[in-house]
C-alpha cells in the first residue's frame with residue numbers, strides 16, 4: 033500500500049503541495065476542511081503559469097490514523113486545526129509545516145517522537161473557489177526543524193522530481209529568516225495598499241516604505257545572526273518582481289476580512305526585538321495598522 037499523506041489546510045500552497053504529492057504517487061486525503069463537511073471529498077483545479085491544468089479530488093478522512101501530515105493552514109489557524117488531529121498521529125509520525133509565519137507550533141503538545149520538517153515556498157498562487165491560479169512556481173525548501181542536520185527521508189527523494197525546484201536544506205533557520213524577512217515587507221504593504229506584489233517595485237512611495245521595513249528587519253536579524261546578509265530590500269524587490277501579478281496571501285486575507293498572519297511575521301520580528309530593546313517603529317506601525 034502506498035504511503036498516505038493527510039493535508040491540513042488545502043489553500044494555495046497546501047493544494048500545490050498536495051498536487052505534487054499526488055503526482056509522486058502518494059495516497060492523499062484531507063483532514064479538517066474549513067468549509068463544508070470535513071469528511072467530504074475536496075476538489076482542486078490548478079492552473080499553472082504555462083497554461084497546464086490539473087484536477088485533484090481528495091477524500092476527507094476525519095478519523096483514520098495519520099503517519100504523514102502536511103500542515104499548510106495559515107499560521108494563526110494552526111492550533112485550532114491541529115489540536116483535534118493530534119490523537120490520530122501514529123508513533124514517530126512526520127509533520128511537514130508549510131507556512132509563511134514562524135512560531136505557530138510553539139507551545140502545542142506535539143508527541144515527542146514526531147519528526148517535524150519545516151518547509152517554505154516562494155511560489156505565488158491565489159484561489160478563487162476550487163481553482164488555484166499558480167502565478168509563479170519558485171523554489172521550495174524543506175529541512176528538519178530541530179538543530180540536528182538529518183538526511184532527507186525516503187519520501188523526499190520520491191517527491192523531488194514531481195515538485196519543481198524542491199530542495200532539501202540543512203540550515204532551515206537561515207532559510208526561514210530569509211523568507212520571513214521578505215514576507216515582512218511584501219505581505220503587509222500589499223495588504224494595506226491593496227495592490228499586487230509588483231507594485232512595490234513600481235511605486236516610489238511603496239518602495240521607500242519597503243526600504244524602511246527591510247532596514248529594520250536587517251538591523252534585528254544582524255543582531256541575532258552575525259552572518260546575516262543585510263540584503264532584505266534587494267531580496268524583497270526581487271521576489272515582488274518574480275511574483276508581480278500575484279495577490280499576496282495577506283492581501284487576500286485582509287480583503288476577505290479574515291485574520292492575517294501579521295502576528296507570525298512582523299509580530300514575530302517585534303517579539304525578537306523586545307528583549308534587545310531594539311526599536312522597530314515601521315514594523316510596530318504596520319502591525320497596528322493591519323490589526
Ligand code: KPL
Nearest residue numbers: 154155156275278280281
Ligand atoms: O509568500 C508569499 C505570500 O503571498 O504569502 C509570496 C511569495 C510573497 C507570494 O505572494
